[in-house]
Amino acid sequence: MSILQVNSHSIDQKSGEIWTGQADLQPISFKSDRLPGSRTAQARLSHKPGTIESDSRNASAIAQSAAYNARSAASAWGQTHGKSSLITSGKSSGKRRRRERGIFILAALALLLAAALLAALAAVGYYFIGVAPNVPALDAVTDYQPKIPLRIYTADHVLIGEFGEEHRDFIPIGQMPDMMKKAVLAIEDKRFYEHGGIDWIRAMGAARSNLRGGFREGASTITMQVARNFFLSREKLVARKLNEIALAYKIEAALSKDQILELYMNQIYLGQRSFGFGSAARTYFGKPLSTLSVAEMAMLAGLPQNPARHNPAVNPKRARQRQQVVLKSLRSLDYISEAQYRQALREPLRVKTRGLEFDTHAEYVAELARQEVFARFKEDAYTKGIVVTTTIMKADQDAAYESVRRNVLDYDQRHGYRGPEAFIDLPADPEAREDAIDEALRKRPSVDRLLAVVVTAVSPARVRVETVDGDAIDISGDGLKFPARALSPNAKAQFKLRPGAVVRIARDGKKAWAITQVPQVAAAFVSLDASSGAYRALVGGFDYNMQKFNHVTQAWRQPGSAIKPFVYSASLEKGYSPATLILDRPLDLPGENAGATWSPQNDDGVFDGPITMRFALAHSKNVASVRLLRAMSVPYAHDYLGKFGFDLARHPKNLTLALGTGAVTPLQMAGAYAVFANGGYQLQPYLIARIEDARGTVIAQAPKPAADRESTRVLDPRNAFVVDSMLRDVARYGTGAAATQKLGRSDIAGKTGTTSDAIDGWFAGYGSDVVAVAWMGYDEPRSLGGREFGATLAMPIWIDYMRVALAKRAQLERAAPQGVTFDNGDWIYGEYAGTTEFRSIDVEPGLDATPPWPPAEN
Numbered sequence: 001m002s003i004l005q006v007n008s009h010s011i012d013q014k015s016g017e018i019w020t021g022q023a024d025l026q027p028i029s030f031k032s033d034r035l036p037g038s039r040t041a042q043a044r045l046s047h048k049p050g051t052i053e054s055d056s057r058n059a060s061a062i063a064q065s066a067a068y069n070a071r072s073a074a075s076a077w078g079q080t081h082g083k084s085s086l087i088t089s090g091k092s093s094g095k096r097r098r099r100e101r102g103i104f105i106l107a108a109l110a111l112l113l114a115a116a117l118l119a120a121l122a123a124v125g126y127y128f129i130g131v132a133p134n135v136p137a138l139d140a141v142t143d144y145q146p147k148i149p150l151r152i153y154t155a156d157h158v159l160i161g162e163f164g165e166e167h168r169d170f171i172p173i174g175q176m177p178d179m180m181k182k183a184v185l186a187i188e189d190k191r192f193y194e195h196g197g198i199d200w201i202r203a204m205g206a207a208r209s210n211l212r213g214g215f216r217e218g219a220s221t222i223t224m225q226v227a228r229n230f231f232l233s234r235e236k237l238v239a240r241k242l243n244e245i246a247l248a249y250k251i252e253a254a255l256s257k258d259q260i261l262e263l264y265m266n267q268i269y270l271g272q273r274s275f276g277f278g279s280a281a282r283t284y285f286g287k288p289l290s291t292l293s294v295a296e297m298a299m300l301a302g303l304p305q306n307p308a309r310h311n312p313a314v315n316p317k318r319a320r321q322r323q324q325v326v327l328k329s330l331r332s333l334d335y336i337s338e339a340q341y342r343q344a345l346r347e348p349l350r351v352k353t354r355g356l357e358f359d360t361h362a363e364y365v366a367e368l369a370r371q372e373v374f375a376r377f378k379e380d381a382y383t384k385g386i387v388v389t390t391t392i393m394k395a396d397q398d399a400a401y402e403s404v405r406r407n408v409l410d411y412d413q414r415h416g417y418r419g420p421e422a423f424i425d426l427p428a429d430p431e432a433r434e435d436a437i438d439e440a441l442r443k444r445p446s447v448d449r450l451l452a453v454v455v456t457a458v459s460p461a462r463v464r465v466e467t468v469d470g471d472a473i474d475i476s477g478d479g480l481k482f483p484a485r486a487l488s489p490n491a492k493a494q495f496k497l498r499p500g501a502v503v504r505i506a507r508d509g510k511k512a513w514a515i516t517q518v519p520q521v522a523a524a525f526v527s528l529d530a531s532s533g534a535y536r537a538l539v540g541g542f543d544y545n546m547q548k549f550n551h552v553t554q555a556w557r558q559p560g561s562a563i564k565p566f567v568y569s570a571s572l573e574k575g576y577s578p579a580t581l582i583l584d585r586p587l588d589l590p591g592e593n594a595g596a597t598w599s600p601q602n603d604d605g606v607f608d609g610p611i612t613m614r615f616a617l618a619h620s621k622n623v624a625s626v627r628l629l630r631a632m633s634v635p636y637a638h639d640y641l642g643k644f645g646f647d648l649a650r651h652p653k654n655l656t657l658a659l660g661t662g663a664v665t666p667l668q669m670a671g672a673y674a675v676f677a678n679g680g681y682q683l684q685p686y687l688i689a690r691i692e693d694a695r696g697t698v699i700a701q702a703p704k705p706a707a708d709r710e711s712t713r714v715l716d717p718r719n720a721f722v723v724d725s726m727l728r729d730v731a732r733y734g735t736g737a738a739a740t741q742k743l744g745r746s747d748i749a750g751k752t753g754t755t756s757d758a759i760d761g762w763f764a765g766y767g768s769d770v771v772a773v774a775w776m777g778y779d780e781p782r783s784l785g786g787r788e789f790g791a792t793l794a795m796p797i798w799i800d801y802m803r804v805a806l807a808k809r810a811q812l813e814r815a816a817p818q819g820v821t822f823d824n825g826d827w828i829y830g831e832y833a834g835t836t837e838f839r840s841i842d843v844e845p846g847l848d849a850t851p852p853w854p855p856a857e858n
Contacts, residue, residue: 271303420503534689
C-alpha cells in the first residue's frame with residue numbers, strides 16, 4: 001500500500017482511499033452528486049469505512065470516478081505546495097458551501113430587486129416626462145359627437161336608406177337593455193364597476209402569460225378600450241400600452257362609469273360597418289336591440305374581441321363558439337339562470353348574411369333624398385345624425401315596387417326566353433368545380449328574388465342547378481315551361497340549357513322554383529298628391545342593384561299620345577268643345593316630313609269619318625288630333641304647354657307636336673296631369689317633408705301651401721273640369737277602359753300613350769287626389785313589340801298600384817264650375833254657347849258624327 005501522509009490523514013495513492021488518525025486508519029467514503037464519469041466529488045470524513053453512494057445505476061463507475069478525483073486532488077496539492085495540505089472535515093466544508101449558496105441567492109435577489117426598482121423608477125419617470133404631458137385632451141369623449149349616418153324614412157317612419165361610413169344607432173345608457181350591458185361586462189370587464197380604470201388583478205394574470213411568449217393575452221379594461229378606440233392604435237407596444245393606461249385614468253377622473261360604458265357600447269366596431277350594439281342588432285338580426293333574446297345579445301357581446309373572426313354572417317361556427325363563452329360567463333356570474341342558459345344554448349340564430357337591409361324597397365327614393373340633403377349639408381350630411389322624413393308612404397311604395405316588378409316580368413315572359421346569361425366549364429374535381437361555380441355566381445349582379453345559379457345536370461324533364469351556397473335544386477314541370485325551347489336537342493349552342501349554363505331561378509305563384517331571366521326592358525312609376533305635389537311613391541327602374549339610373553327624374557322620352565290632353569286643353573281656350581266634330585280621314589301634309597309629305601296614321605288603321613273631339617281623345621285618333629292642332633295653330637299650342645311645366649325647348653314647333661314627338665320625364669308628366677286633377681293649379685313636386693338634426697330639432701321642412709292658392713293657378717277651372725270629363729271617358733270607354741273596369745270606380749281619369757313603333761308605352765292619370773304615371777321602354781330605344789301599346793305595357797302597372805292607393809279613399813265627383821254650360825250634347829264655355837264657328841274642323845256642313853257615342857254626363 002502506498003500511503004501519502006497529510007497531517008493526521010493518509011491517502012492511499014493507488015486506491016484513492018483516505019485514512020484518518022495515526023493508529024486506526026479507516027477509509028473515508030465518497031458521495032458523488034454527479035452522474036457517473038464526473039470528475040468531482042465531495043469528501044465526507046468518517047471514522048469507519050463507508051460505501052460509495054450514488055443515484056446512478058452503475059455504482060462501480062461512480063466509485064472509480066471518486067477515486068480518480070481524490071488522486072487528482074492529492075497530486076495537485078503536492079505539485080503546488082511541495083508537501084501535503086490539510087483537508088478539512090466534510091462537515092465544515094458543507095456548511096461553508098451552503099453559506100456561499102445563500103449569499104449568492106441573496107445577492108441575485110438583491111440585483112433583481114434593484115433592477116426592478118430601477119425599471120419601475122424608469123417607467124415612472126417615462127410616464128411623467130414622456131407620457132403624461134403628451135396625453136391628449138379628452139374633448140372627444142367628454143364632448144362625444146358620434147358619427148351617426150344620414151337616415152331616410154318614409155312618412156310613417158319606416159327606414160328606407162342609410163348613408164355614411166359608419167352605421168351607428170346611438171342608444172343612451174339608460175335605454176341600453178340591462179342584459180346587453182351584463183353580457184358585455186361578463187366577457188369584457190367583470191370588475192368594471194370595481195376598478196379605477198385598470199384591473200390589476202387581471203393584469204397580473206395576463207403578465208404571467210405574456211412573459212412566457214410575448215404579448216399573447218390582453219388585460220384591457222373597458223375604459224382602456226375606450227381610450228384606444230378614441231385616441232390610439234391597436235398595436236401591442238409598451239409605449240402604446242402606457243399611453244392607454246394614462247388615458248384610462250384620465251377618463252375615469254373625467255367621466256362616470258355609466259358614461260364610459262355608454263361611450264364604449266356606442267363606439268365599438270362590431271363588423272359589417274356597424275359601430276355600437278344598436279346598429280349591430282339591425283345589421284345582424286334586422287331588429288332593434290331591445291327586442292333581442294339572451295342568445296342574440298350574447299352573440300353580439302362576443303364581437304368586440306375580434307369582429308372579423310367572430311362575425312356570425314361570415315364565420316357562424318366561430319361566432320357560435322364565442323357566444324357560448326359569453327353565455328358561460330353570464331351563467332357563472334349568475335346573471336342568467338340555468339334554464340336561461342340552456343335555452344340560449346339551444347336557440348337557433350337567424351343571422352342576416354346580406355348586412356343592413358330595409359323592409360321597403362325605396363332605393364331610388366332614398367338616393368333622391370340623399371342628393372338633396374348632400375347639396376345642402378355637404379359631407380356633414382353623412383356624420384351628423386341627420387334624419388330625413390320623406391312624403392312616401394310604406395304601403396304605397398310597396399305597391400308601386402311590386403307592381404313594376406310583376407308587370408315587367410310579365411312583359412318579359414310574353415316575349416320569350418333569351419337563353420343563359422353565360423357559360424362556364426365545370427371541372428371534374430369536386431373542389432375545383434365548387435370554386436368555379438362560386439366565382440361565376442359572385443360575378444353576376446344581385447337582383448331581388450332572381451337567384452343566379454349554375455346548371456349542373458340536364459334532362460328533358462328535369463334540370464339540376466347549384467346555388468352560390470352549394471345547394472342543389474331540381475326544377476321540373478311548370479318550372480321548365482318558360483325555357484322549354486332551350487331544352488330542345490336542336491337548340492343552338494348559345495341558347496341551349498346545358499351543364500355550365502348560368503341562369504336565374506325564382507319562386508312561382510305556387511312557391512316552386514322556375515327558370516326565369518333578368519328583364520332587359522326598363523320601367524318607371526311615380527305618384528303624387530294632386531293637391532300638394534308630395535311624392536307618394538317612386539320606382540326609378542326594375543332593380544336598383546342593376547341600374548342606379550332613375551327613369552322617373554332622368555329619362556327623357558317621347559310621350560306619344562299621352563301629350564294629347566294638353567293639346568285638347570289648348571283648343572278649349574280657342575272656343576272648341578268636346579262636341580266639336582273633326583274629320584277622321586287620311587291626311588297628306590306636304591313639306592312636314594323634312595320637306596317631304598307627311599301622312600299621319602291612326603294606330604288601329606281605321607278612319608271613322610266625322611268624330612267628336614271627345615271620341616277622338618278617348619280612342620286616341622292621331623289624324624283628328626293633327627287636324628285639331630292645325631286648326632288652332634302650332635305656336636299657340638306649343639306655348640300653351642308651358643302652363644303645365646313642360647320644357648318647351650324639348651318639344652317641336654310643328655304638327656308632330658300633337659302626337660308627342662317631344663321629350664318629357666315621368667315626373668314632368670305626373671306634375672302636368674296633376675293640374676287637371678286639382679282643378680287647374682300648378683304644383684312643385686317635393687319629396688322631403690322635414691329634416692331633423694341628431695337631437696330631433698327640425699332644421700328644414702317642406703314649404704307650406706301658399707296662403708293665396710289662386711296665385712298658383714295656371715288653368716281656367718272650366719278648362720280643368722272639361723278636360724277631366726274627357727279623360728274620365730278615356731278610362732270608361734276608350735283606350736284606358738280597363739282602368740275603370742278593374743278598379744270599379746267612377747273617378748278614374750287618364751290617357752294611354754304609345755309612340756311610333758311602340759318604342760315607349762305610357763299611362764298617366766289620376767283617381768281621387770292621387771295622380772300617377774307609369775312608363776315602360778328600352779334604354780336603347782327599340783320596339784317593345786308590334787302588339788304592345790300603352791294599355792298593355794304601362795296601364796297594368798298603374799292599375800295594380802291604384803288598387804292599393806285608392807282602397808281607402810272616397811270617390812271624388814266634380815261639380816261644374818261657373819261659366820260652363822251644356823250645349824249641343826256636351827260641355828262648352830258659356831261665351832261660346834250657341835255659336836257655330838267652332839262646331840267642326842274640316843267637316844263638310846251637314847255631316848254628323850258617325851260612330852255611336854255615349855253623351856257626356858250632365
